Every structure is written in structure tokens, then in C-alpha cells.
């Protein structure tokens with residue numbers, strides 16, 4: 204017999220009313236984007252010509268992780284498509300996560316599939332099985348059949364294997380591959396030195412406009428979290444929880460993703476422990492989990508050598524408690540050992556210095572300059588900011604996975 208009074212399961216979530224608001228993939232509406240008015244209007248300005256069916260400027264957006272780069276790029280693109288439609292211009296945007304689609308073929312397939320409507324064009328874009336040049340040919344046909352203007356968002360553009368797709372996209376018009384459509388590329392990266400690695404020709408056409416998104420301060424992070432507090436049921440959120448999470452997240456990185464993660468995890472802790480409110484004290488534990496996630500996300504899709512360099516620093520930190528870090532030469536020595544173990548040729552010292560700089564930009568490590576006096580000259584020391592155990596754990600699962 205059906206027991207309608209079964210109390211084995213809880214029928215209503217006691218903590219969350221609308222948890223999707225705290226999912227990272229959630230795209231907040233206009234009123235919920237905090238502290239990015241200037242960046243949004245500069246971006247809008249760069250792509251504005253698309254509204255009249257003209258070529259938008261190509262843009263490169265830099266900034267540390269969680270500074271709202273992807274969010275603002277998607278938001279502006281979405282608004283652009285809507286406004287263009289009002290002007291009788293057919294526009295669209297395609298989004299590519301280059302950490303996932305690292306090869307030219309994968310990226311062009313994702314773009315073609317994203318802008319296609321097989322019922323309208325009669326063109327098929329299978330997941331795989333076609334040559335790169337066939338994917339391009341289909342993409343050009345789809346674009347000309349459907350759109351006056353298309354924006355292509357290449358998120359984590361530095362993770363692409365090479366510049367080939369950038370070359371194709373930036374020259375499609377002048378090479379006569381597309382006739383009707385105009386293309387604009389918005390590249391997004393958290394590697395400030397990415398541009399230095401680009402082919403000169405690609406650089407000159409792709410970097411027409413560049414923007415750097417700064418980290419958020421505690422007030423902005425608080426506002427970002429407050430704007431999503433309706434993710435929780437009324438009265439469940441302790442009033443001091445958000446300010447505490449904002450203060451912590453701002454002190455460490457000014458990263459909105461981490462702030463939102465902390466809030467979601469704090470809610471999950473309340474949920475799993477059966478406590479009816481999301482207390483301030485849950486923030487500490489939630490922060491540790493968010494930090495591990497953040498690191499995992501930061502190294503997602505990174506090159507093996509970028510990981511070996513971190514592994515070297517983690518090994519040094521675990522075997523030696525020196526607080527002020529390790530000199531480049533010492534890190535390089537351990538890095539070379541790791542390369543040997545992995546059966547991989549080591550990169551030059553200069554390249555390893557660059558990789559260390561990239562890690563420093565993302566606050567994974569901290570660098571300090573020292574003067575060794577006239578005999579030694581000056582040198583740099585590197586210190587891991589992440590917990591070395593976490594680094595070791597995540598790097599191992601990354602290699603195994």
C-alpha cells in the first residue's frame with residue numbers, strides 16, 4: 204500500500220530556493236552584473252559596428268580568473284544580437300571553450316554547429332569524421348546563408364594548440380571565403396603574456412582592441428553575492444555569511460567565481476549537516492573546498508610543462524619549509540628531474556621563467572626580487588601560494604585522468 208506519510212525523504216529543499224543562481228554556468232541578467240559598467244560599455248563600443256551590418260573590431264580581453272570576462276563577453280554579444288535584430292541585421296554569436304576544444308578541427312566544428320540550423324541550411328555538421336577543411340567550407344556556407352554578422356567568442360584562447368584558426372577567422376573576409384557575413388573575434392585569456400606568443404600577422408588583426416578586467420574588491424564581491432541571495436530560502440542565510448565570504452575572497456584573489464562557490468558550498472554544508480541556517484562559520488570550510496576547485500579550474504587544460512613547473516615548486520615546498528620561496532635555478536633543477544622522469548625534453552630556462560610568471564599572475568605563486576650584493580647580483584624567488592598538498596593532489600589526479 205502507498206504510504207503517503209513516508210518521512211524517509213525530505214520533499215522540499217530546506218536551504219535552497221533557486222540553486223541554479225549559484226551555478227557557475229548561470230548567466231545573470233542585467234540587474235545582476237555588478238561593477239562592470241565601464242567594461243561592458245567599452246566592449247559594446249568595440250563591437251557596435253555590427254549593428255549596422257559592418258565588421259566589429261576584434262577584441263582581446265585579459266584578466267585574472269573570475270573577473271567576469273566570459274560573463275561580460277557573452278552578455279554584450281547577446282545584447283548585440285538582440286539590438287541588431289531590431290535594426291533588421293541578422294547577427295549571431297558562437298562560444299568556444301578552447302580548454303575543451305583545443306584543436307583547430309574541434310574549434311571550427313563547435314563554431315559551425317553553434318551557428319547552424321540544419322532545417323534552414325540543409326547542411327550537416329557532424330561531431331567528428333570530417334577533415335578540417337571540410338568543416339571550414341561548411342562553416343563559411345552556413346555563415347553566408349544565415350548571417351550578416353557573427354561574433355566568435357574564444358574563451359581561454361591561450362589553450363588552443365596553435366594560431367591556425369585565428370588566421371582563418373581573421374582573414375576569411377579578405378580571402379573571399381565569405382561574402383555576405385562579417386566576422387568579429389573576442390578572445391579571452393587569463394595569460395597576460397599570451398599575445399607575445401602569437402604569430403605577428405594574427406596579432407595585428409586580432410588585437411585591435413584590448414581590455415584588462417581588474418579583480419573585484421570586497422564591496423563588489425558582496426554585491427555580486429547579495430544579487431544572488433534569492434538562491435536561498437527566505438531567512439536561511441545568516442546576515443554575516445556573505446560579508447565574511449566577500450572579505451575572504453577579496454583578500455585572496457578578488458575572484459567572483461570563488462566567492463559564489465563559497466556561498467554555494469556553505470549552503471551545501473548546512474544542507475548536509477541538517478542545520479537550518481547558513482552560518483558564518485561554514486564559510487571557512489567552504490573556502491577550502493572552493494580553493495581546491497579554483498586551482499583545479501586554473502590548471503584545467505594547461506600544458507604538461509606548466510604543470511611540471513608547479514609540481515617542482517610543490518615538491519620543494521613539501522620537503523623544505525622555507526617561507527620566502529626558492530630561487531629560479533633551484534626550481535629549474537627539480538623541474539628538469541621531473542621532465543626526465545616523465546621522459547620529456549625540458550624547456551629552456553627562459554621559457555620556465557615565463558611559465559612561473561604566468562602562475563604568478565594567477566596568484567598560484569608569489570615572486571619576490573632579492574639582491575645578493577655585488578657578488579651575486581639580483582635574483583627572483585618563487586613561493587607557492589596554494590597549499591602544496593592540494594597542488595600535489597590535483598596535479599596527480601590531472602595526470603592520471
Ligand SMILES: Nc1ncnc2c1ncn2[C@@H]1O[C@H](COP(=O)(O)OP(=O)(O)OP(=O)(O)O)[C@@H](O)[C@H]1O
Pocket residue numbers: 226227228229230231235236237238239266267268269270271272273274275392393427459460463
Ligand atoms: N560582475 C559580476 N556580477 C555578477 N556575477 C559575476 C560578475 N563577475 C563574475 N560573475 C560570476 O562569477 C563567475 C565567474 O565569472 P566569469 O566566468 O565571467 O569569469 P572569467 O573572468 O571569465 O574567469 P576565467 O578566466 O576563469 O574564465 C560566473 O558565474 C559569473 O556569472
